[in-house]
Amino acid sequence: xxxxxxxxxxxxxxxxxxxxxxxxxxxxxxxxxxxxxxxxxxxxxxxxxxxxxxxxxxxxxxxxxxxxxxxxxxxxxxxxxxxxxxxxxxxxxxxxxxxxxxxxxxxxxxxxxxxxxxxxxxxxxxxxxxxxxxxxxxxxxxxxxxxxxxxxxxxxxxxxxxxxxxxxxxxxxxxxxxxxxxxxxx
Amino acid sequence: xxxxxxxxxxxxxxxxxxxxxxxxxxxxxxxxxxxxxxxxxxxxxxxxxxxxxxxxxxxxxxxxxxxxxxxxxxxxxxxxxxxxxxxxxxxxxxxxxxxxxxxxxxxxxxxxxxxxxxxxxxxxxxxxxxxxxxxxxxxxxxxxxxxxxxxxxxxxxxxxxxxxxxxxxxxxxxxxxxxxxxxxxx
DNA sequence: TGACTTTATGTACTCAGTCCAATAAATAAC
DNA sequence: GTTATTTATTGGACTGAGTACATAAAGTCA
Numbered sequence: 001x002x003x004x005x006x007x008x009x010x011x012x013x014x015x016x017x018x019x020x021x022x023x024x025x026x027x028x029x030x031x032x033x034x035x036x037x038x039x040x041x042x043x044x045x046x047x048x049x050x051x052x053x054x055x056x057x058x059x060x061x062x063x064x065x066x067x068x069x070x071x072x073x074x075x076x077x078x079x080x081x082x083x084x085x086x087x088x089x090x091x092x093x094x095x096x097x098x099x100x101x102x103x104x105x106x107x108x109x110x111x112x113x114x115x116x117x118x119x120x121x122x123x124x125x126x127x128x129x130x131x132x133x134x135x136x137x138x139x140x141x142x143x144x145x146x147x148x149x150x151x152x153x154x155x156x157x158x159x160x161x162x163x164x165x166x167x168x169x170x171x172x173x174x175x176x177x178x179x180x181x182x183x184x185x186x
Numbered sequence: 187x188x189x190x191x192x193x194x195x196x197x198x199x200x201x202x203x204x205x206x207x208x209x210x211x212x213x214x215x216x217x218x219x220x221x222x223x224x225x226x227x228x229x230x231x232x233x234x235x236x237x238x239x240x241x242x243x244x245x246x247x248x249x250x251x252x253x254x255x256x257x258x259x260x261x262x263x264x265x266x267x268x269x270x271x272x273x274x275x276x277x278x279x280x281x282x283x284x285x286x287x288x289x290x291x292x293x294x295x296x297x298x299x300x301x302x303x304x305x306x307x308x309x310x311x312x313x314x315x316x317x318x319x320x321x322x323x324x325x326x327x328x329x330x331x332x333x334x335x336x337x338x339x340x341x342x343x344x345x346x347x348x349x350x351x352x353x354x355x356x357x358x359x360x361x362x363x364x365x366x367x368x369x370x371x372x
Numbered sequence: 373t374g375a376c377t378t379t380a381t382g383t384a385c386t387c388a389g390t391c392c393a394a395t396a397a398a399t400a401a402c
Numbered sequence: 403g404t405t406a407t408t409t410a411t412t413g414g415a416c417t418g419a420g421t422a423c424a425t426a427a428a429g430t431c432a
Contacts, residue, residue, distance in 0.1 A: 143325045
């Protein structure tokens with residue numbers, strides 16, 4: 001797009017901050033790690049941290065937020081939910097497993113995890129509600145979808161490609177949730 | 187039980203703080219209301235507020251938390267999930283509709299609502315996982331259940347008794363989620 | 373009256389998140 | 403080269419949630 005290389009270049013990156021934070025979370029626990037700690041280890045200032053992330057817990061959700069943004073972007077053009085889901089899933093590297101799933105106890109994640117997860121659930125719920133999902137079906141479809149993703153992250157990745165897991169999962173949902181509208185969604 | 191009327195009696199109550207907070211949330215918005223404001227209106231000190239609620243957002247979830255506690259308590263004795271759900275639902279007055287559902291925009295609820303909702307979702311998820319729900323079915327059952335409750339709160343209450351809505355909803359889930367274990371759950 | 377129990381309160385503290393003004397580092401135009 | 407413009411970094415002051423704790427207040431019981 002626009003935004004060529006004008007202005008002062010960035011000193012750090014999402015990935016660098018992610019790495020620094022994850023190290024510290026594993027060493028000291030999530031609660032025991034302050035934003036100052038993360039910034040210090042990444043070699044930036046505290047103020048700059050909030051230039052990359054708008055909250056401490058956002059560091060845990062880089063991949064998921066990226067996927068959600070992709071989903072929203074996709075749906076602005078082609079309207080089909082199933083297509084958008086598949087497109088985003090295919091783009092997702094099979095070895096990128098949200099460490100929220102794999103190492104939540106190791107990081108001492110607790111209420112903060114559930115709370116920040118709530119933000120993402122609400123975002124996905126909004127996406128579903130904005131699609132052709134019937135209002136009364138939104139929650140069960142949301143649950144079904146998250147179930148498929150969670151199953152992939154915990155038991156299938158990185159063996160199985162996310163796109164394949166999703167395909168199979170959506171098929172199962174289609175037959176299981178026999179509701180009127182759901183059949184044409186995916 | 188125990189705990190007769192010993193010690194200094196409480197000055198306030200959950201309900202009183204709830205009322206004060208709701209007034210302020212409607213007047214000034216959720217974000218625009220500090221814990222100090224709530225305490226002042228209720229005639230207690232800020233420190234005492236945290237004696238009744240462990241966080242500001244907990245004020246929004248009194249009914250839900252009460253129901254969740256009842257559910258957990260019920261399941262410690264009789265193990266049947268459906269029985270426990272029905273028992274808690276029947277106890278719930280039909281005119282007590284969580285105002286999170288009805289007045290969330292009026293209060294300017296945003297990320298805080300989603301985040302605190304996440305805590306309750308995780309709690310309910312834990313309850314389901316602790317029941318006989320198969321691990322791979324937990325999320326879809328959770329979604330189905332929340333969908334039924336949300337539908338009741340938004341479109342049926344207070345016309346319909348929560349217990350009845352739940353019965354009908356669970357029946358629908360049973361036929362719709364034809365999965366192996368789910369049939370015997372409710 | 374005095375021991376005991378529970379609640380209320382003030383105070384000091386940590387930390388997340390916001391705001392903003394000042395500075396630094398790059399490019400583009402002249 | 404010098405200057406204007408753009409974008410990023412930084413320090414510092416600030417708000418407000420939540421914690422910790424020591425102390426006072428208000429009741430019951432012996």
